[in-house]
Amino acid sequence: MSLLRRIGVFLLTCIFLGGVMSGPAVAVPAPLEVRSASAILIDARTGQILYEKNAHEKRPIASVTKLMTLLLAFEAIEAGNLALEDRITASERAYRLGGTTIFLEIGEEMTAKDILTGIAVGSGNDASVAIAEHLAGTVEKFVEMMNARAQTLGMKETHFANPHGLDDPDNYSSAYDLALLSQQATRHPGLLELTSIYLTYLRGGKTMLANFNKLVRFYNGADGLKTGHTDKAGYCIAVTAQREDSRFIAILLGAPDAKTRQNEVTTLLNYAFANYESVPIIKEGKIITPMKVLRGEKETVDIVAKEDLAVTLPKGEKLQLQQSIHLPEKVNAPLTKGAKIGELVLTKAGKEIARVDLVAGEEVKATGILVTIWKVFLDFWRR
Numbered sequence: 001m002s003l004l005r006r007i008g009v010f011l012l013t014c015i016f017l018g019g020v021m022s023g024p025a026v027a028v029p030a031p032l033e034v035r036s037a038s039a040i041l042i043d044a045r046t047g048q049i050l051y052e053k054n055a056h057e058k059r060p061i062a063s064v065t066k067l068m069t070l071l072l073a074f075e076a077i078e079a080g081n082l083a084l085e086d087r088i089t090a091s092e093r094a095y096r097l098g099g100t101t102i103f104l105e106i107g108e109e110m111t112a113k114d115i116l117t118g119i120a121v122g123s124g125n126d127a128s129v130a131i132a133e134h135l136a137g138t139v140e141k142f143v144e145m146m147n148a149r150a151q152t153l154g155m156k157e158t159h160f161a162n163p164h165g166l167d168d169p170d171n172y173s174s175a176y177d178l179a180l181l182s183q184q185a186t187r188h189p190g191l192l193e194l195t196s197i198y199l200t201y202l203r204g205g206k207t208m209l210a211n212f213n214k215l216v217r218f219y220n221g222a223d224g225l226k227t228g229h230t231d232k233a234g235y236c237i238a239v240t241a242q243r244e245d246s247r248f249i250a251i252l253l254g255a256p257d258a259k260t261r262q263n264e265v266t267t268l269l270n271y272a273f274a275n276y277e278s279v280p281i282i283k284e285g286k287i288i289t290p291m292k293v294l295r296g297e298k299e300t301v302d303i304v305a306k307e308d309l310a311v312t313l314p315k316g317e318k319l320q321l322q323q324s325i326h327l328p329e330k331v332n333a334p335l336t337k338g339a340k341i342g343e344l345v346l347t348k349a350g351k352e353i354a355r356v357d358l359v360a361g362e363e364v365k366a367t368g369i370l371v372t373i374w375k376v377f378l379d380f381w382r383r
Contacts, residue, residue: 032271034264037234037254040175041268044186044240044247045278046354048312051268055176058157059253062228063100063123064173064236065165067181068146070195070226073116073131074188075149082135084113093139094129099166101126102202102209114202120194122202122209123227128164139163153180167232175251182225182238182249192240195224214262215239219269225249227261235261241269245280245310248272275315281323281346282309282356288325288344293364296333302361303327303341309356311346322347327358333366 038054049055076082088111090104102124104110110118112134118127132142139162146160154177161171173181185191198217200209215222221241228236235255241248250268255261282305290300311321327342339360346354 032267034252034268035256035260036252036264038175038251039253039264039268040179040251041272042179042183042249043272043276043278043310043312044183044242044249045245045280045308045310046312047183050248050272050276050312052175055179056157056174057253058172058174060167060171060230060233061165061173061178061253062167062230062233062236063125063165064178064226064228064238064253065160065163065171066119066123066128066228067178067185067226067238068149068160069128069131069142069163070116070119070191071181071185071188072142072145072149073112073135074191076135077190078188082112084111084116086112086134088112088115088130088134090126090130091133094126094133097125097129097164097166099125099164102207104130110202117194117197117200118202118209120191120224120226121197121200121211123212125164125166128162132163150177150181153177153184155180165228165230165233167230175253178238178251178253179249182240182251185225186240186247186249192224195226196222213237213239215241215265215269219266221273222269229258237261237265239265239269241273243273246273246276246278248276276312277315278310279313280308280310281321281354282344284308285361287361288358289327291327291341292330293335294330294332295366296335296364297367298364301331301335301364303358304361305344306338306340306357306359309344309346309354311354320348321353325358331360333364335360335364337361337363 038057040055041051042049087109090108092106094104095106100123102118102122104126115127115131118124132139136142142163143160150158157174158177159170161168196216198211212227221243224240225238235258236253238251250265252261252265284307286305287302289303291303293301324345340357342358344356344358
């Protein structure tokens with residue numbers, strides 16, 4: 001079967017078996033207005049914005065800052081630069097930090113897991129300094145890492161001045177940027193595992209930590225992420241919840257009090273789950289088609305989806321979606337695993353609504369010159 005024919009069969013399969021068919025649109029009611037200074041609600045899987053208020057306004061974000069600290073720590077774990085069993089020693093700088101702490105003493109040792117738990121659950125400012133110094137040597141160098149990572153995430157309205165979020169005029173973000181950060185954080189199961197803990201203990205049961213994010217106990221599906229409060233920032237929260245295939249993220253900044261923060265973020269999440277759903281289209285690693293490889297040790301390579309592809313739909317609405325695959329007819333070796341080969345584009349009524357990169361599913365090494373000549377010779381005689 002030719003490549004074009006295989007692609008055609010795939011397109012028909014996706015359109016007719018993928019569970020997204022044509023139908024009448026369903027009107028979605030607007031959510032209640034929030035009192036918080038700024039807010040945003042997004043589908044975590046697709047990034048689609050479902051509600052926003054002053055979402056691009058730069059504001060102090062208090063301890064929601066620690067979400068970037070946690071993200072860098074878990075990325076270090078995945079890169080092999082940090083292990084949960086590593087011992088971390090508290091410095092005098094960590095000890096002397098004010099605000100919410102886990103009561104670290106100068107020279108006290110804890111595992112990285114306990115330090116990260118102290119950040120995720122107890123919102124420890126001292127723990128944030130301890131992990132920053134452990135990973136970067138100094139707080140200042142860690143802050144540079146925070147700002148560099150923010151740039152790669154597209155957080156254009158953000159600047160970090162510390163790893164904990166105590167008030168500083170140079171420590172700010174926006175609801176939109178924090179949604180980007182939260183979306184990235186949800187891709188780390190270990191991070192969500194910690195932020196979903198409601199009550200835990202450190203130091204062999206001597207120190208109790210209770211999560212300031214009460215939704216992880218009282219809201220169905222909530223498993224993170226971080227709250228914050230200072231006099232300048234007001235009451236802030238970045239929260240996520242998942243039910244079945246749908247995961248949503250809600251951000252509130254500058255709520256007037258803790259009760260309002262709790263009520264309004266609950267309202268936003270309720271609105272999302274009542275009116276929208278994430279519809280998975282393609283799973284990460286799904287084989288799209290085999291492709292011919294020239295001058296390679298293998299004649300073909302599987303082309304796979306680089307990541308999950310989903311769309312956000314109003315509940316009850318069924319859409320006519322078209323998928324088109326953009327691939328060359330053949331590729332040349334060598335190929336590295338994960339190398340981008342093409343794209344799959346999802347459209348509705350001719351308008352693009354989502355796309356995903358198509359990549360090589362495995363490495364294909366190039367053959368030697370003699371083998372290449374022999375293959376060319378055989379191909380010539382097969383014609």
